[in-house]
Amino acid sequence: MSGTFPLVFSITSGKGGVGKTNLSVNLALCLARLGKRVVLIDADLGLANVDVLLGLTPQKNLFHLFHEGASLQDILFPTPYGFSILPASSGMSEMLTLSTGQKLELLEAVGELEDDLDYLIVDTGAGLSDNVLYFNLAVQERLVVLTPEPTSLTDAYALIKVLKLTHGVEHFKVCVNMSPDLKTAKGMFLRLHQACEHFLSGVSLDLAGVFPRDTGVRKAVVQQLPFCVSDPEGPASRAVLQLANAITEWEAPASLDGNIKFFWKKLLFR
Known part of the structure; x- marks a missing residue:
């Protein structure tokens, strides 16, 4: 990866249930296997489940950073898979909307990581909440996940529309x-692309990855294991590794304007 600073990207969706968190976990694992230093933030702050998917039980999470004075190092939790997570809390209504002060606090905390990091992956919540929009603005790249369903397509378009029209x-x-096959996946992407082209002038979309329907994924969830561990040769595992390799070719920021702090700060002082 070229450049001095970490690459910060979100994995996001307009609709829940599209496999976003599962993709985040396995992508973090694959990047770590490629020798990259990776932290995954569970940014679905009120309905967190990264730790559940991994079968882990961190003692502290982002709730403790905001409400109990914990430090980032208290919260940062190494996984057995070569990457670390910043876990969030589940069922905590206080976490559903961050105040400006909390955003500043998170900015300062995450800024501590930038010298020891190649990739910061932000697993956002689904939908159009303040937190989802906030985290999608605080990154350099956004990976929008959808499935071959009309509602998923509609909600993905809605997320892109709000980020374009409200935030540029x-x-x-x-x-x-x-996806049942490559043709179906490309058809979904084409429909999303056409809608954006027709109604949202200036938006550019790239098809970054296609992940097949894979029975091994559901089995891995039940086992609380990444599917890249439980079925490393499965079709979903191969597809995620292909995306991880592609991500290592993405351009990382090479100037101070590209560091983590800049991308958080620009939101707070717009």
Whole structure:
């Protein structure tokens, strides 16, 4: 990866249930296997489940950073898979909307990581909440995940529309998950592309990955293991590794304007 600073990207969706968190976990694992230093933030702050998917039980999470004075190092939790997570809390209504002060606090905390990091992956919540929009603005790249369903397509378009019209975001990468075949996935991407081209002038979309429907994925969830561990040769595992290799070719920021702090700060002082 070229450049001095970490690459910060979100994995996001307009709709829940599209496999976004599962993709985040396995992508973090694959990047770590490629020798990269990776931290995954569970940014679905009120309905966190990264730790559940991994079968881990961190003692502290982002709730403790905001409400109990914990430090980032208290919260940062190494996984057995070569990457670390910043876990969030589940069922905590206080976490559903961050105050400006909390955003500053998170900015300062995450800024500590930048010298020891190649990739910061932000697994956002689904939908159009303040937190989802906030985290999608705080990154350099956005991976929008959808499935071959009309509601998923509609909600992905809604997320892109809000980020474009309200915040001027124009570049998105798209992943189609749980696709029965490549033709179906490309058809979904084409429909999303056509809608954006017709109604959202200036938006550019790239098809970054296609992930096949794979029975091994559901089995891995039940086992609380990454599917890249439980079935490393499965079709979903091969597809995620292919995306991880592609991500290592993405351009990392090479100037101070590209560091983590800049991308958090620009939101707070717009």
